[in-house]
Amino acid sequence: MISKDTKFLIVGLGLLGGSYAMGLKQEGYTVYGLARRQETIDYALEHDMIDQGQIEVDDFVSQADVIIFGMYPTAMVKWIQTYKHLIKDHTLISDVSGVKTNIVDVIQDELKDKDVEFISCHPMAGRETSGIEYANTEMFKKANFIITPTDKNSQEAIEFCHDLAYTLHFNHIAILSVEEHDHMIAFLSQLCHVIAVSLMNTHDNSHLVEYTGDSFRDLTRIAQINENMWTELFLLNKEILLDEINQFIDSISHFRDVLQEENKEEMKHLFVQSTKRRKLFNKKDAKNL
Structure with missing residues (x-):
């Protein structure tokens, strides 16, 4: 105490x-x-x-x-x-x-x-x-x-x-536990930083700020990153983070294929599923406030 x-x-x-x-x-x-x-x-x-x-x-x-x-x-x-x-x-x-x-x-x-x-x-x-x-x-x-x-x-x-x-x-x-923590952090934090950094590195356009919207700002907020700290964290958690990145690649590849095939029903299903999951997250988040 x-x-x-x-x-x-x-x-x-x-x-x-x-x-x-x-x-x-x-x-x-x-x-x-x-x-x-x-x-x-x-x-x-x-x-x-x-x-x-x-x-x-x-x-x-x-x-x-x-x-x-x-x-x-x-x-x-x-x-x-x-x-x-x-x-x-x-x-x-x-x-x-x-x-x-x-x-x-x-x-x-x-x-x-x-x-x-x-x-x-x-x-x-x-x-x-x-x-x-x-x-x-x-x-x-x-x-x-x-x-x-x-x-x-x-x-x-x-x-x-x-x-x-x-x-x-x-x-x-x-x-x-230590293991539970590092699996959780790989998805909820480290993967998010990987996505934000990758998004910012997709296009080199100094004029983006002149016509960007809230979506881009929200998604890339954490792309302003401490390169020394996060390099160390990623390498220490390498195997778990690689697994999360591969699962994300599978998910975004599936979305790409759905779009390519103009599969409206599957696209709507993905939107509905993500909305439900986000609403559940919002409820749990509000409960903890």
């Missing part, structure tokens, strides 16, 4: 890390920050996101009761491998990573000889921009929060993550 004495360390003060820091500080908790650039630390201090911060990784780490990583997954693994000796006993460690396979098990194995616990989480919140200057806790209020425990995690850690999500005002909290 989170108490008011709990001290948090956010490692990586980007969009999500900065938003976590902001939210926890607003709730009255002591928040420390580690970042690569002094400018980031200065910004966080000036905007009252953290109580203390620095760029050097030293005994400063041992002040924290809870460490939350706002780093890319592979960078987080390397950080833990390098600096785990600085983490004090009984520390709870978590993350914001968008992929769990080949990350969670590696970290838990790395920490098996220490009296600490790593439990992975995924805040399903974000924006098309990156950096601490875009940190904003408002994006949590309509977002889902996913906890992905393994058999190495305690019930206390799961409850702590639930309390963390509640403290940050997430809309809905769910628990999935």
Whole structure:
């Protein structure tokens, strides 16, 4: 359980890390920050996101009761491998990573000889921009929060993550296995980004903005993408994402064939089916608001 004495360390003060820091500080908790650039630390201090911060990784780490990583997954693994000796006993460690396979098990194995616990989480919140200057806790209020425990995690850690999500005002909290999470995220997030990027790369026309409509804007909103982060996420989840891409190719190929054959009935069937599924999605989404 989170108490008011709990001290948090956010490692990586980007969009999500900065938003976590902001939210926890607003709730009255002591928040420390580690970042690569002094400018980031200065910004966080000036905007009252953290109580203390620095760029050097030293005994400063041992002040924290809870460490939350706002780093890319592979960078987080390397950080833990390098600096785990600085983490004090009984520390709870978590993350914001968008992929769990080949990350969670590696970290838990790395920490098996220490009296600490790593439990992975995924805040399903974000924006098309990156950096601490875009940190904003408002994006949590309509977002889902996913906890992905393994058999190495305690019930206390799961409850702590639930309390963390509640403290940050997430809309809905769910628990999935690592495998369930990565299958879900491949379809609901990663495939959507693949489609948006592919759509933007279909035509190179600088005048599109002069006559585009809401449909194109809505479909391509997420095509403004962080190339470093998403390349890493896609590669970590490669096999699952490839399967989702292949299923999408089958679906769009079927639609192409239906159009080619002028099969009106099948086209109407596809429209009706998609409408029904979207309405069901809308109902469930509204229920969670």
